[in-house]
Every structure is written in structure tokens, then in C-alpha cells.
Amino acid sequence: MPHLLIAGKIHDDGIALLKAAKGVTYDYVTEISHDSYAPLIEKADGLVIRTQPLPADTMAKGSKLKIVSRHGVGYDAVDVPSLNARGIPLAIIGDVNSRPVAEHAMMLMLALAKKVRTYDAATRVGPWGYRNGFEAIELHEKNLLIVGFGRIGRHVAKMASGFGMVIYAFDPFQSNDAIKAGGAEPITDLKTGLALADFVTVHVPMSGGKAVIGSDELACMKKSALIVNTARGGLIDESALYTALQSGQIAGAGIDVFLEEPPAANHPLFASEKVILSPHSASLTVESAIRMAVMSVKNALDYFDAKLDPALVVNRDHLSDEARLHLKA
Secondary structure, three states, X not given: OOEEEEEOOOOHHHHHHHHHOOOOEEEEEOOOOHHHHHHHHHHOOEEEEOOOOEOHHHHHHOOOOOEEEEOOOOOOOEOHHHHHHHOOOEEOOOOOOHHHHHHHHHHXXXXXXXXXXXXXXXXXXXXXXXXXXXOOOOOOOOEEEEEOOOHHHHHHHXXXXXXXXXXXXXXXXXXXXXXXXXXXXXOOOHHXXXXXXXXXXXXXXXXXXXXXXXXXXXXXXXXXXEEEEOOOOOOEOHHHHHHXXXXXXXXXXXXXXXXXXXXXXXXXXXXXXXXXXXXXXXXXXXXXXXXXXXHHHHHHHHHHOOOEOHHHEOOHHHOOHHHHOOEOO
């Protein structure tokens, strides 16, 4: 009879799946912190975890642990080498968030283009005549550069095509044919693409700790350009971005992710009226919360039913022989 630990509040549909599972017991800690779940890991056969850290010393206390299932697709906070050393699978939820993230990127582009922040303020407190400045722009026939053309980037391309945008994509890991098939014109040099772009949206999964767009790249962009990041904090150098905004090198930015989260209260971007910010919430819709909860719980249950999808196991090359028996054939 497996015992699961659910670390962090998840949607009720995920808990309902647990309650319906025969022969399964569980602990459910709704607080999203390391200290709230760590004391319970000793008796857990499986762990479903939100965004909290899972360090090596905590994992070592979970001597019964056989499966870790992430309530999401990222796993930066999980000490994967410790799992590999014990042959324990780390499962993620697969493609359940790409569409809402793409929608959020489009929302930020539209909000920047249509001056939502300043027009809202002008409506509430004046001056009403601010509208006569004709500052809003249209997306139609504007050049969009998508940096990173995976699932999210492809969704953005489809959505942007509905606005009549001219779509380019930079992704050195995708073939030109694959990019064209996804509805974009391939760009082989990032700076060339940045110089063309009226809008830039970043969808690179990892950067190895190095900014993809720094001061040199921002210097290539049009002064009227708008840039959006809904991927990972640090992909756009935040200090360089602030400088570019303040100097008028670019016109605006929409940022959902930060190098440090939550960002400090005195973060320089907070003081810029050219920026629209959101709290790393691009994927956090009602619908995605249901999908993440159900899928993360299902992965844990599937392991004990010997039908865990190997495509969802990020460290499948490091599994123990026993763990491999629990994967779907």
C-alpha cells in the first residue's frame, strides 16, 4: 500500500483522484515551503511536489522514496543527481501549459502595443485627452521574432498569424524546414532577427545561467521595439533591460519571470512605466491548475501501477532495474 506525500496546495481534482485510488494513503501539506513538507518525507513512498526545493539532505531522509512527481515541467529546485544515485524516477507533467503561456505572451504584447497601463490610468484619473496622442500601435504586419521555437513558440506563431503579423523564429536546435512548417521564417543569426523585429518574445527553456539577450543584443533592436519574456528569469539581462528602457533604446517590455523570485521590492523594473509585469503566472490558469494537479498525481499513481509513461521521466537513463519495471512498456 503506497503512501504519498503531496507537498503544496494543488487543485481539488488532483486530490479527488487520490481519494478514488484504492489502497493508497497520503499526507497533504497545502503550504508551499520546504519546511512544511520535509518532516513527512520519511514515511513517503512517493512525492508530488510544487515549486519547493528538494535538496539532497531532505531526499536522504526519504529512505522509502520510489517516485518524485513534479507539479509542472521545470525541476531546477530538485537535486536530480541525488535521485539518479538511487535510481529514482523524476516525472514531469508534459505539455499541459504551453498554450496558456503562449496566450500570456500574446496578452503582454497586446497590452504593450495598446498602451493598456497608461490608458487605464488616463481613464481613471485623467487626462481623458491622453488618447489624442495616438500612441497605441497595431500588430498587423508588424515583425515578430520568436526566440525559441518549441511548443510554446509554435503556439505563439499560430496566435500571432491571426493578427496578421510577419513571423520570424530563431532556434539553433530546430531545422529551417521545421521552423517553416511551424509557420515562421527561420532566422539564423539572433542579432539580425532582433534588428528586424517590432516585437520579440522569448521562449528558450534553459540558458545555462547566461542571458540570451543582454546589452549587445538590446542595442541591435529598434527604438520602437517591444520585448516579452514568459520563459525563464535571466534570459533577458534585467539590468541591461532597465538601462535600455531608460535610455529609450527600446520602447517597452512585458516580464513574467525574474532572475530572483519573488523580486526585491526595490527592483529597478518596478519603477519603469514602460514595463508590464506579472508574477510568473503565465501558466497559472484555472484549466492548467486542473491539468497539473491531475497529471502530477496520476504520474505517481501510475508508477505504483507499473504504467508510468517513460516519456515523462526526465532521468530515465539513470533508473534502477526495479524502477524500470514500473514504466509502461
